[in-house]
Amino acid sequence: xxxxQFNSNLSPFLFIAPQLVIILIFLYWPIxxxxxxxxxxxxxxxxxxxxxxxxxxxxxxxxxxxxxSFKFTLIYIFVITLVTGSLxxxxxxxxxxxxxxxxxxxxxxxxxxxxAPAVVGVTANYFFSERxxxxxxxxxxxxxxxxxxxxxxxxxxVMIAGSWKQISANFIFFLAGLQNIEKxxxxxxxxxxxxxxxxxxxxxxxxxxxxxxxxxxxxxxYAFFDTLGIIDTTxxxxxxxxxxxxxxxxxxxGFRGLDLGSSGAQxxxxxxxxxxxxxxxxxxxxxxxxxx
Amino acid sequence: xxxxxxxxxxHSILLLGTxxxxxxxxxxxxxxxxxxxxxxxxxxxxxxxxNFLNNYRNVLFERGGFSKEVTFLRLISNSLVxxxxxxxxxxxxxxxxxxxxxxxxxxxATTYFWLIFTTLLVPLxxxxxxxxxxxxxxxxxxxxxxxxxxxLASSIATFFFRQFYKTIPEExxxxxxxxxxxxxKFFIDFLMPLSKTMIIAIFIFxxxxxxxxxxxxxxxxxxxxxWTVIMGMKIMFMRTSIGSFSYIILSIxxxxxxxxFLQRWFVRGLLYSGK
Numbered sequence: 001x002x003x004x005q006f007n008s009n010l011s012p013f014l015f016i017a018p019q020l021v022i023i024l025i026f027l028y029w030p031i032x033x034x035x036x037x038x039x040x041x042x043x044x045x046x047x048x049x050x051x052x053x054x055x056x057x058x059x060x061x062x063x064x065x066x067x068x069s070f071k072f073t074l075i076y077i078f079v080i081t082l083v084t085g086s087l088x089x090x091x092x093x094x095x096x097x098x099x100x101x102x103x104x105x106x107x108x109x110x111x112x113x114x115x116a117p118a119v120v121g122v123t124a125n126y127f128f129s130e131r132x133x134x135x136x137x138x139x140x141x142x143x144x145x146x147x148x149x150x151x152x153x154x155x156x157x158v159m160i161a162g163s164w165k166q167i168s169a170n171f172i173f174f175l176a177g178l179q180n181i182e183k184x185x186x187x188x189x190x191x192x193x194x195x196x197x198x199x200x201x202x203x204x205x206x207x208x209x210x211x212x213x214x215x216x217x218x219x220x221x222y223a224f225f226d227t228l229g230i231i232d233t234t235x236x237x238x239x240x241x242x243x244x245x246x247x248x249x250x251x252x253x254g255f256r257g258l259d260l261g262s263s264g265a266q267x268x269x270x271x272x273x274x275x276x277x278x279x280x281x282x283x284x285x286x287x288x289x290x291x292x
Numbered sequence: 293x294x295x296x297x298x299x300x301x302x303h304s305i306l307l308l309g310t311x312x313x314x315x316x317x318x319x320x321x322x323x324x325x326x327x328x329x330x331x332x333x334x335x336x337x338x339x340x341x342x343n344f345l346n347n348y349r350n351v352l353f354e355r356g357g358f359s360k361e362v363t364f365l366r367l368i369s370n371s372l373v374x375x376x377x378x379x380x381x382x383x384x385x386x387x388x389x390x391x392x393x394x395x396x397x398x399x400x401a402t403t404y405f406w407l408i409f410t411t412l413l414v415p416l417x418x419x420x421x422x423x424x425x426x427x428x429x430x431x432x433x434x435x436x437x438x439x440x441x442x443x444l445a446s447s448i449a450t451f452f453f454r455q456f457y458k459t460i461p462e463e464x465x466x467x468x469x470x471x472x473x474x475x476x477k478f479f480i481d482f483l484m485p486l487s488k489t490m491i492i493a494i495f496i497f498x499x500x501x502x503x504x505x506x507x508x509x510x511x512x513x514x515x516x517x518x519w520t521v522i523m524g525m526k527i528m529f530m531r532t533s534i535g536s537f538s539y540i541i542l543s544i545x546x547x548x549x550x551x552x553f554l555q556r557w558f559v560r561g562l563l564y565s566g567k
Contacts, residue, residue, distance in 0.1 A: 116504030
């Protein structure tokens with residue numbers, strides 16, 4: 001908050017009202033509804049609801065299918081964050097160092113950011129189709145790749161599909177972060193340290209920490225939520241539910257299975273995960289403000 | 293600073309990266325210029341075919357969907373309305389909310405702050421069925437409002453604007469107050485011009501986000517009049533001669549153009565805040 005502020009009663013309320021009203025109706029109301037769903041059980045015809053305490057949660061966390069999905073989601077988030085983060089950083093460092101063609105590379109590498117996950121998925125579906133797919137036959141020649149039967153092959157499929165587009169976002173943010181580092185700091189380090197490899201890890205990379213941290217959050221939320229469109233257009237959970245992310249499973253259980261209690265409980269668990277990430281992020285941001 | 297050797301290495305790595313990004317989309321484009329028999333028998337193609345005009349004409353003008361009435365142009369205009377609506381309204385509501393939080397002395401400021409920011413990362417996917425129930429209770433299914441409003445209920449943009457406002461020197465408001473500028477004029481004449489880069493960055497971000505929505509339009513539209521180009525993809529391929537590759541290429545053009553043409557501001561806007 002600023003030290004100097006406006007004193008007024010009506011106008012600030014009018015300014016904040018549009019967003020506040022939308023958030024109350026379309027964010028808080030559904031969240032409250034999610035809690036109601038999670039703690040009640042509905043009869044098959046939807047006529048009555050009974051309060052069932054933590055029954056839905058118990059059913060969810062003791063379900064082996066849920067635990068499989070949990071495991072997959074963790075691996076998926078980890079791999080996507082690591083792969084796209086390191087490729088994005090590698091490309092950004094190179095793009096920042098070249099003398100010629102910097103903006104051409106930037107334009108060529110930036111645009112997959114704009115492609116919808118569902119479109120990436122539909123496209124990946126062709127590359128991995130048994131009959132026509134280039135990548136399918138490539139991997140199949142190597143080790144008999146078949147994602148419809150093998151869990152690890154299905155993992156490879158959705159990981160390639162999920163990572164491709166996200167390299168772009170990492171590249172953009174890392175490049176922005178690199179361009180934001182003061183030239184004088186880099187120049188000073190040139191005198192002290194001859195090896196450009198060591199210089200990068202001891203001087204440049206620590207200065208990129210805020211960007212790195214921000215990107216970790218971006219990548220986690222991408223792999224967690226945005227990949228729903230990819231899963232739904234590629235494996236749909238194949239071989240048998242092993243490649244369902246938690247978000248996709250909650251959606252399928254609510255939509256196809258019409259089990260709102262289970263879907264609600266799953267949503268609450270996801271909200272808790274997201275809340276932990278938010279707190280983590282806030283602590284980091286507030287600390288950064290102190291340094292400034 | 294840069295030796296010839298390291299420049300060559302850098303260019304090689306960048307070229308490999310560019311290939312990794314460009315080759316898949318080139319194959320999709322090349323395949324979009326072949327007739328469906330070639331694709332069905334020989335698979336995806338590296339080289340260009342001679343069916344370009346025919347394929348793209350089919351996508352643009354053939355009617356599809358369950359009713360056999362809906363056209364690609366209809367879908368893409370719905371997508372553009374949705375993307376544009378989400379981007380514009382998010383920018384307006386978030387700018388105003390962030391302005392209030394940073395620049396006003398109000399009793400409920402802290403409450404507002406927590407109301408907005410505890411849900412910073414709760415995406416629509418997590419509250420999708422209750423949101424659907426509410427939207428249908430408000431009779432907003434199969435409307436643009438139903439497509440747009442629930443996606444405005446996010447405070448990420450507010451958060452970015454707040455971070456940006458906090459970097460603006462206190463002296464600006466002091467000087468404005470001495471000149472007797474009121475709060476609305478201060479917002480329009482002082483803050484808006486300063487926020488231009490941030491506004492464009494958030495606009496691009498939200499435009500792409502809105503255009504690329506998949507799950508929400510599936511739930512909230514039951515009549516084909518409100519289908520969007522991304523969610524309607526699979527259904528449009530069924531029972532028509534519409535080639536999926538040419539459809540894919542056409543459907544990704546609008547957000548790509550927005551990102552490429554505005555990339556200068558996008559990256560600069562991120563520099564202010566993206567840390």
